[in-house]
Amino acid sequence: MLFLLSGPSGVGKGTVRKALFKKEPHKLLYSISATTRKPRRGEVDGRDYFFTTKSKFEEMINAGQMLEYAQYVDNYYGTPKNWIDDQREQGNDVFMEIEVNGAMQVRAKVPDAILIFLLPPDLMQLRNRLELRGTESDEVIDERLKTARQEILMMTNYDYAVVNDKVDRAVKKVQTIIDAERLKAKRLANGYMKILEV
Amino acid sequence: MLFLLSGPSGVGKGTVRKALFKKEPHKLLYSISATTRKPRRGEVDGRDYFFTTKSKFEEMINAGQMLEYAQYVDNYYGTPKNWIDDQREQGNDVFMEIEVNGAMQVRAKVPDAILIFLLPPDLMQLRNRLELRGTESDEVIDERLKTARQEILMMTNYDYAVVNDKVDRAVKKVQTIIDAERLKAKRLANGYMKILEV
Numbered sequence: 001m002l003f004l005l006s007g008p009s010g011v012g013k014g015t016v017r018k019a020l021f022k023k024e025p026h027k028l029l030y031s032i033s034a035t036t037r038k039p040r041r042g043e044v045d046g047r048d049y050f051f052t053t054k055s056k057f058e059e060m061i062n063a064g065q066m067l068e069y070a071q072y073v074d075n076y077y078g079t080p081k082n083w084i085d086d087q088r089e090q091g092n093d094v095f096m097e098i099e100v101n102g103a104m105q106v107r108a109k110v111p112d113a114i115l116i117f118l119l120p121p122d123l124m125q126l127r128n129r130l131e132l133r134g135t136e137s138d139e140v141i142d143e144r145l146k147t148a149r150q151e152i153l154m155m156t157n158y159d160y161a162v163v164n165d166k167v168d169r170a171v172k173k174v175q176t177i178i179d180a181e182r183l184k185a186k187r188l189a190n191g192y193m194k195i196l197e198v
Numbered sequence: 199m200l201f202l203l204s205g206p207s208g209v210g211k212g213t214v215r216k217a218l219f220k221k222e223p224h225k226l227l228y229s230i231s232a233t234t235r236k237p238r239r240g241e242v243d244g245r246d247y248f249f250t251t252k253s254k255f256e257e258m259i260n261a262g263q264m265l266e267y268a269q270y271v272d273n274y275y276g277t278p279k280n281w282i283d284d285q286r287e288q289g290n291d292v293f294m295e296i297e298v299n300g301a302m303q304v305r306a307k308v309p310d311a312i313l314i315f316l317l318p319p320d321l322m323q324l325r326n327r328l329e330l331r332g333t334e335s336d337e338v339i340d341e342r343l344k345t346a347r348q349e350i351l352m353m354t355n356y357d358y359a360v361v362n363d364k365v366d367r368a369v370k371k372v373q374t375i376i377d378a379e380r381l382k383a384k385r386l387a388n389g390y391m392k393i394l395e396v
Contacts, residue, residue: 117383123390145394152390161383173381180378183371185315185359192321192350196343 001093001181002084002110003028005174006103007118008151012164016118017097019171026175028095029087034060037075050080068098068105079106093178100154107157114181116174117158121165123148199291199379200282200308201226203372204301205316206349210362214316215295217369224373226293227285232258235273248278266296266303277304291376298352305355312379314372315356319363321346 005013020026034050036057045051057076060066069078079096087094098106106113122144155161162173181187203211218224232248234255243249255274258264267276277294285292296304304311320342353359360371379385 115383148390149394152387152394155383155390156387158383160378160381161386162381173377176374176377177381179371179374180358183358183360183375185313185353185356188359189350189354192346192353196347196350 001187002088002106002113003093003095003178003181004103004106004113004115005095005097005118006100006115006158007164008100008120008154011118011120012167012170013097013118015167016162016164016170016174017095019167020095020174023171023175026095026178027093028178029092031079031084031094031096033077034066034080035075035077037077067109068102070099070102078102104157114177115158115160116177117155117161118170119151119155119161119163121163123151123163199385200286200304200311201291201293201376201379202301202304202311202313203293203295203316204298204313204356205362206298206318206352209316209318210365210368211295211316213365214362214368214372215293217365218293218372221369221373224293224376225291226376227290229277229282229292229294231275232264232278233273233275235275265307266300268297268299276300302355312375313356313358314375315353315359316368317349317353317359317361319361321349321361 005017007013017030021028021030032046032048032050034052034057036052036054039045039049039051043049054076057066057069057078060080061069061076061078065081067079067081067084069076071077079098079102084094096106103115107115160177162170162177164170203215205211215228219226219228230244230246230248232250232255234250234252237243237247237249241247252274255264255267255276258278259267259274259276263279265277265279265282267274269275277296277300282292294304301313305313358375360368360375362368
């Protein structure tokens, strides 16, 4: 299986992902991105990123070897397809932490990927937006509502949504989603069928 | 939401359902069946069953008011549609414990119902079937494999599958499935949309 944790920038995807991977047994492999930017102090090739050159990265894009990619400030970031395919063929579950645009690229290429949307907690506060009218200007409220609408529309492209109100709580929900996906009848039936054909 | 717990007869659906309902907070309403059989000592109308007459039951079938039904030894058993529709409209999640045939009837009428298949633990023992060859006759092994194939085929009509090896463990898995379904992005997005339209 391929799990994606995504959401608006600044929502805390990295924090939730790191906390999830500290808990055992999650039985997940973290998908390492490739990048053309220089390693920073302490970063290790093959652990933090696969560091590569611009020309090699562009070669991989042209050869269709990138599951998703993006360019930020003259550097490429992306996910090499081969590594993920290899892991899934070996029966391993892969976990990606990824920006919204990248998640949509993966969804198009891997229809059975499981997409989890991490929501900012202030979306919940919209319940009280009428109460906010006393303390906030109409412009601020309108801006918040506009952002909220965009985030909710974004969310409908995902399978699951988790509010990041507290990291522990968000991690527990992500783990619940992973556990439930492992109980999907079609996946289990395939496994049993293989045993019976032995 | 409408959750169905189903599976081959004798697998322990009732035991798992009762243990699930003892745990709080499950936030589920148990769907009570209607029947034409006489109440047994201690059974209460509206708690254990809705007791009714054969003619009334047949009237409800003809009026399309039965979500599913079956006839055993001259008595009808079934699920009245109205009660479930009412509960779901009020935002309540309903839980049914039901035979395989009934589950398939519900699946056809309620496409968004969530179907959980309870599996007997001996299906797992098939992993060791080659080892069994020493102790069991070929006929016994063939019979077991035939049953197992049927159960696995049945299972592919369900959303989730849970092995009933230990009741506590099975209950925990059913609860995980319910929790994860409550994190489905489309359901949450609908809820948020309603808040924004206020």
